[in-house]
Amino acid sequence: MAIQIRDATSRDLPHILEIERLSFPSPWTLASFKRELTLPFSRVIVAISEDYTPNRGATSPILGFLCRWLIADECHILNIAVHPDARRLGVGAMLMIEAIREAQAERAELVTLEVRRSNLAARQLYRKFGFEERRLKKNYYGPGEDAIIMELRFD
Incomplete structure (x- = not known):
């Protein structure tokens, strides 16, 4: 399967929102994604494959x-998600590679x-x-849902 970024x-x-809703208990809103598309320091990328369609219709x-x-x-990754039917195919890795490559280039x-x-x-x-686990943010995602802050430093 050929995947492009x-x-x-x-x-x-609409497709990003579908993946977001399938991936997270508190998904971002359409307004949140629209805002990210307009910010000069923000970038939203997608992984696509013309020869693969997720099974859920x-x-x-x-x-x-x-x-x-x-x-x-600093490059800060705010959100990453892969359609449940496309997980474990390397899609998340390809998205991360692009973000890391861009951060290094910049x-x-x-x-x-x-x-x-x-x-x-x-x-x-x-x-x-x-990436290394650096800190814990208690209840970041809500009661009982802590976040781990992870960092990748370039030498």
């Missing part, structure tokens, strides 16, 4: 997305993100890229 457009938002070639901010010397010193303490699969993926 490109910038998201407003036409992608989706009609979109969008398999996943990533939203990041690049401000001064001479960022580090990449940061928050991840649910309970999301062991995501934490494992981020560790594969060299």
Whole structure:
């Protein structure tokens, strides 16, 4: 399966929202994603494949997305999700590779993100890229849902 990464457009938002709703208990709103598409320091990218469509009746070639901010010397990944039917195919890794590559090209010193303490699969993926767990934010995602702050520093 050939996967490509490109910038998201407003036409992608219904498909991004579908993935968001399938992935998170408190999904971002349409307004949140629209805002990210307008901010000069924000970038939303999508992973697409014309030869793969998720099984749940989706009609979109969008398999996943990533939203990041690049401000001064830091890249902050705000949101990343992969359609449940496209997980474990390397889509999340490809999105992370693009964000890290861009951060290095723009001479960022580090990449940061928050991840649910309970999301062991995501934490494992981020560790594969060299992210280290730095701090804990208690109840960041709501009562009993802590976040772990992870960082990838470039030498």
